[in-house]
Amino acid sequence: xxxxxxxxxxxxxxxxxxxxxxxxxxxxxxxxxxxxxxxxxxxxxxxxxxxxxxxxxxxxxxxxxxxxxxxxxxxxxxxxxxxxxxxxxxxxxxxxxxxxxxxxxxxxxxxxxxxxxxxxxxxxxxxxxxxxxxxxxxxxxxxxxxxxxxxxxxxxxxxxxxxxxxxxxxxxxxxxxxxxxxxxxxxxxxxxxxxxxxxxxxxxxxxxxxxxxxxxxxxxxxxxx
Amino acid sequence: xxxxxxxxxxxxxxxxxxxxxxxxxxxxxxxxxxxxxxxxxxxxxxxxxxxxxxxxxxxxxxxxxxxxxxxxxxxxxxxxxxxxxxxxxxxxxxxxxxxxxxxxxxxxxxxxxxxxxxxxxxxxxxxxxxxxxxxxxxxxxxxxxxxxxxxxxxxxxxxxxxxxxxxxxxxxxxxxxxxxxxxxxxxxxxxxxxxxxxxxxxxxxxxxxxxxxxxxxxxxxxxxxxxxxxxxxxxxxxxxxxxxxxxxxxxxxxxxxxxxxxxxxxxxxxxxxxxxxxxxxxxxxxxxxxxxxxxxxxxxxxxxxxxxxxxxxxxxxxxxxxxxxxxxxxxxxxxxxxxxxxxxxxxxxxxxxxxxxxxxxxxxxxxxxxxxxxxxxxxxxxxxxxxxxxxxxxxxxxxxxxxxxxxxxxxxxxxxxxxxxxxxxxxxxxxxxxxxxxxxxxxxxxxxxxxxxxxxxxxxxxxxxxxxxxxxxxxxxxxxxxxxxxxxxxxxxxxxxxxxxxx
Numbered sequence: 001x002x003x004x005x006x007x008x009x010x011x012x013x014x015x016x017x018x019x020x021x022x023x024x025x026x027x028x029x030x031x032x033x034x035x036x037x038x039x040x041x042x043x044x045x046x047x048x049x050x051x052x053x054x055x056x057x058x059x060x061x062x063x064x065x066x067x068x069x070x071x072x073x074x075x076x077x078x079x080x081x082x083x084x085x086x087x088x089x090x091x092x093x094x095x096x097x098x099x100x101x102x103x104x105x106x107x108x109x110x111x112x113x114x115x116x117x118x119x120x121x122x123x124x125x126x127x128x129x130x131x132x133x134x135x136x137x138x139x140x141x142x143x144x145x146x147x148x149x150x151x152x153x154x155x156x157x158x159x160x161x162x163x164x165x166x167x168x169x170x171x172x173x174x175x176x177x178x179x180x181x182x183x184x185x186x187x188x189x190x191x192x193x194x195x196x197x198x199x200x201x202x203x204x205x206x207x208x209x210x211x212x213x214x215x216x217x218x219x220x221x222x223x224x225x
Numbered sequence: 226x227x228x229x230x231x232x233x234x235x236x237x238x239x240x241x242x243x244x245x246x247x248x249x250x251x252x253x254x255x256x257x258x259x260x261x262x263x264x265x266x267x268x269x270x271x272x273x274x275x276x277x278x279x280x281x282x283x284x285x286x287x288x289x290x291x292x293x294x295x296x297x298x299x300x301x302x303x304x305x306x307x308x309x310x311x312x313x314x315x316x317x318x319x320x321x322x323x324x325x326x327x328x329x330x331x332x333x334x335x336x337x338x339x340x341x342x343x344x345x346x347x348x349x350x351x352x353x354x355x356x357x358x359x360x361x362x363x364x365x366x367x368x369x370x371x372x373x374x375x376x377x378x379x380x381x382x383x384x385x386x387x388x389x390x391x392x393x394x395x396x397x398x399x400x401x402x403x404x405x406x407x408x409x410x411x412x413x414x415x416x417x418x419x420x421x422x423x424x425x426x427x428x429x430x431x432x433x434x435x436x437x438x439x440x441x442x443x444x445x446x447x448x449x450x451x452x453x454x455x456x457x458x459x460x461x462x463x464x465x466x467x468x469x470x471x472x473x474x475x476x477x478x479x480x481x482x483x484x485x486x487x488x489x490x491x492x493x494x495x496x497x498x499x500x501x502x503x504x505x506x507x508x509x510x511x512x513x514x515x516x517x518x519x520x521x522x523x524x525x526x527x528x529x530x531x532x533x534x535x536x537x538x539x540x541x542x543x544x545x546x547x548x549x550x551x552x553x554x555x556x557x558x559x560x561x562x563x564x565x566x567x568x569x570x571x572x573x574x575x576x577x578x579x580x581x582x583x584x585x586x587x588x589x590x591x592x593x594x595x596x597x598x599x600x601x602x603x604x605x606x607x608x609x610x611x612x613x614x615x616x617x618x619x620x621x622x623x624x625x626x627x628x629x630x631x632x633x634x635x636x637x638x639x640x641x642x643x644x645x646x647x648x649x650x651x652x653x654x655x656x657x658x659x660x661x662x663x664x665x666x667x668x669x670x671x672x673x674x675x676x677x678x679x680x681x682x683x684x685x686x687x688x689x690x691x692x693x694x695x696x697x698x699x700x701x702x703x704x705x706x707x708x709x710x711x712x713x714x715x716x717x718x719x720x721x722x723x724x725x726x727x728x
Contacts (some may be wrong), residue, residue, distance in 0.1 A: 004365050019266040023530065026538040031583040046584045049608035068603065068657075069617065070637045137580040139596035139693060140665070147584025154598075 033058050034148040041117035046147070053116035054148045055204075059128055062116055064200040066151035072096045072109045075151030078195035079103045081158050081177040083123075087192040103158055106198050116202075123160035124201040126178040126187055130159075133185040143185030149199070154183035156196040164189040230303040236377045237384045238294055241391065243375075245286040246352065249325070252280035253349055255528050259543050260443040260450055260714065268542055273529025275549075277521035277719070278403060284329050285399045289391050291326055311359070318355040324348035333520075333719050335407065338440045339451045406518045406702055406721040409437040411458040411465060413727045420459065422568060422682045424673030426468050430459055434468070437722060439705065444716030445503045446709035447473070452716055454705050460687070460726055465697045467683040469705065473508060476674035477710035478628040480507040480562040483605060483651040489613045490606075492653065498611045499540035500587050502712040507562040509708035510672070510681055511715060513575070514555040514695040518702035518721040522546070525554055525575045525591065536578050537588045543713065547578045547591030555695040556592070557668045559681055562628050563602045567660040570670035570683055574693040595693045598663035605630060605653050607638075616651055619643070629654045664691050679707075699726045 028047055036044040036051035044051055052073075054063045066075030072094075080091030082102035094101035096109065103123055110121040133143050142154045156179040166176045166189055176191045190196060255271040258264045272279070307315065325348040331341035363371050377384070412434040420428050434457040442451045457468040482493045482505060495504035515523040527533055528544035539545060548554060559570040571594065578590045606614035618635035620627070623645065630652040645651075660666060667689045672681040688696040695701060702721035708714070 001365065004368055008361065008365065015270070018269060021269070023265070023268065023542065024538070026540060026586075026588075029583055034584070036584070047586045069607070135580075137582055138593040140594040145582070145584070147582035 031145075031148065034145060036148065037062065037116050039116060053202075056131075059131060060204050061124075061128065062118060062202045062204060063124075063132075063149070064110065064115060064121065064202075065149065066197075066199065068151050070095060072106060072113070073115075075153060075197065077101060077106075077197075079106060079158065079198050080195060081162065081190075081192040083160075083162065086162060087177070091193045092195040103198055107200060110200055115200075118202040118205075121200040121202045123158055123198070126159035126161040126180065128159075128201060129157060129180045129199070130187055133180065133182070135185075142182035144182050152182055152199070153197055156181050156188065156190060156194070158196050158198050159187075162192075166191060228301040230297055230301045232303075233377055233379055233381070233384060234297070234387070235303045235305075236375060237380070237388060238290060238297075239375060240377070241286070241388065242290050242294075245283045245290060246322075246356070248283035249280065249287055250349065250352065250356075252276045252283060256280060257346065257349075259528060260445070265542060268530065271529070273532040273544075274527050275521065275524050276528045277526065278519070278524060281333070281402060281520060282395070282399050284326070284333075285395045285402065286391070287322070288326050288330070289395050289398070291322060293387075293391060310362075314355065314358045314362075317351065318359060321348050321351035321355050325352055332442070333402070335439055335718060335720065338442055338718070339449065339453075342442050342451070343449065403519050406723040407437060407439065408725055409456055409458055409703070409722050410435045411460045411724055411726045414459050414461055416461045416463070418461065420466050420682070420684065422669045422671045422684055424671040424680050424682055426470075426680055426682060431457060431468050434459055439718050439722065441471075441705065441707060441716030441718050444707060444709060445711040445714030447707070447716060450716065452707050452709070454707060454716075456705065456722065458724065460697075464684050464686050465724075467512070467681075469510065469512070469681045469683065471510070471679055471707045472677060473674070473679050473707065473709050474677050475710070476561070476679075477506065477508045478562050479505055479710070480628065481505050481604075481653040483614065483616055483653055485645050485647050485649040485651075487647060490616055490651070491613055492606065492609065492611075493650075494611070496541075497712065500712060501541035501543065501714065503714055504710065506708075506710045506712050507560055508674075508679065508710055509561065509715075510559045510679070511706040511708070512557040512559075512570075512683070513704040513706075514557075514697070515552075515702050515721070516695055516700070517552070518723060520719050520721070522575075522704050522717075523554060523702065523721070524550070527590075533578050533590060536590060537581050539588065540586075541713065545578070545588075545590035545592070546575045548575055549577070551577050553693055553695070555693070557670070557683065557685075559670045559672060559683070561672060561674075561679075562654050564670070565672055566629055566656070567600075567602075568669055568671050569660055569666055570668040571661075572665045572667045572694070576693070595664040595667070595691065597661045597665035600658040600661040600666070602629075603655050603657055605651060605655050615640075618655060619645075619651070627652055629656055631655075632657050664689075664693060667691065667694060697724065699724060 031046055035055040037053040037055050039052040052065055054065055067073045077094035078092040080088040080102045082089050082104045084104055089102050090100040092101040097105050107121055111119045136143055142152050144152050159178045161178040163175045164178055170191050176189045178187055179190045179196050180187050251271055255276045328341045328345035332338045414430050436455050436457050438455045440453050444450050452472045454471040459466040483490045484493050493505045494502055496502045513522055517523040525546050525548050530542040531538040532544050554575040556573040556575055557570040558573050564571050573594050575591045581588050605617045607617055616638045619638050620635050632655055668683055668685045670683040672679050701724045706715035706717050
């Protein structure tokens, strides 16, 4: 009887011990391609924020992250396509310019600001931009990694590819530029005067040319995580 | 000459009883854990997944065993000579099994389920006591010899036949009970009748519409976790209107307010970090629609901290909503702060488990919003942290006290302009526009709270043609849930309510 009591006590103790182990929390895991970067150029884990840029390890680029704070990076602002020589000036809508906005305005202001420590911001190529297209996790989301690229609208985003022939209905306007539509995940050629959204991109400096960010430093930081 | 039950027959019935009772207890504890946090410690020992279906299966099995054993005993009782102690304990077993079976079926049938649930829980603890006092004491007394007494030795074909009959009958009854439903008559009205969606229900048509009342149980903050929900429905050629009313002592619109403290702005919360806020939250109401009528929301509820294979754990350990059969269920989610002033319910759906986004801390499996063209509410913080937040916007008029901050009645937050005194409260909800546009805006709704009761009017087209909506027609099944300032801890009922149109 004593032996049975001891075995029973042991079994109960094991059960209580199992129950007292704190439950494991959901696990954080790194995204295979994207890393959040703060305004100061520091890397964040996927569950941290806020972040101003996204490091794209596939293309070795830094993407501008849109906001809803009415700064120059607000995701609601639209721009006509203009590169200083070609395109249509000031045909988009924003609050940060005395006149209306074009893509050159956002590039200039972002470089002046040195977003995420970089000053070589530019329009992405159509290939770079279309590499972001992915199926949405929910019908409410656009065709992009919505967890890293927040405030992306279901609309057209300008690329740098220009002097493209327009489709029949726009042909009277001459050439246009390629835009990627994140509502459908497709690319279109649009007249320069169209108001479309913009997400800028910057090439990562090879090493140590930027005080905060370099390709080598980012890779090292990711390995440490 | 009186005949007696054979020992081997008793042993077979006893084994079946052990299996069904242990199954009922394990699945029952998992169901209890959804609304009783103190049971969380035993979560690791409990099964996960579509547990209601299993619980009902064990309930059917136990009921059949009670009937079979009682019927058999009347004809040929089992002769045994237990000690007085075990005789008394056996009576505890008989009482607890009868109470568990009767109260369980009462909850299932919506028959005084508020009381039945309490009795069911008491009976469950009686059963646990019986299990310990009966089985454990026998094991202490007899050691390994107990297995000799409860395991069969000379089985006859008849024993296999009894078991097979019980299993087949059980499966048949289970299939039937899993799919049974209550019924709500949808009253027809002329196309010319105008029903204003104002939460007041002043139209004469509502007075004559039949009412179905369901007791929903297991929610946070309601008295004993329960509230009675009354439902009426009207339909014209194009749309169906619902009038839903439920008891809620307090009108809760204090939704995660931002409080200025010595350490900056903090979100007032009590569980929001693990997505299970139960204090600083708005009242809500949910209606689920499906073309199937299985219990537990047409089998879309999966309990436990990691109930879906290859999908992440949840933070609260309560489970996920998802359609593992791939079908879509419609979910209307009315929110007293976030959607009420839009005169909308958030048109959502329950679909297959979504992809896990690594950049998001919360994973919601199959619970997702329909697509929208534009319009939204957003939270008034730049990034949520339990350590503190920066507000996204400040009111134009610092003296204004609103549950919702309108985008165009506010300005972007700037640290230099933050001269608000400590103790200031700010709304956490910002309306970017006055309503959603698109698929997500298919359900118009307005709720009004008066004298301890919410009254909610909803209307939607019979068929929106959206692949994320379920058509409203005869045979469509619905479930309702009330939230009393709780994020996820909602009330529920087991059986579906099937719509029946006269049109």
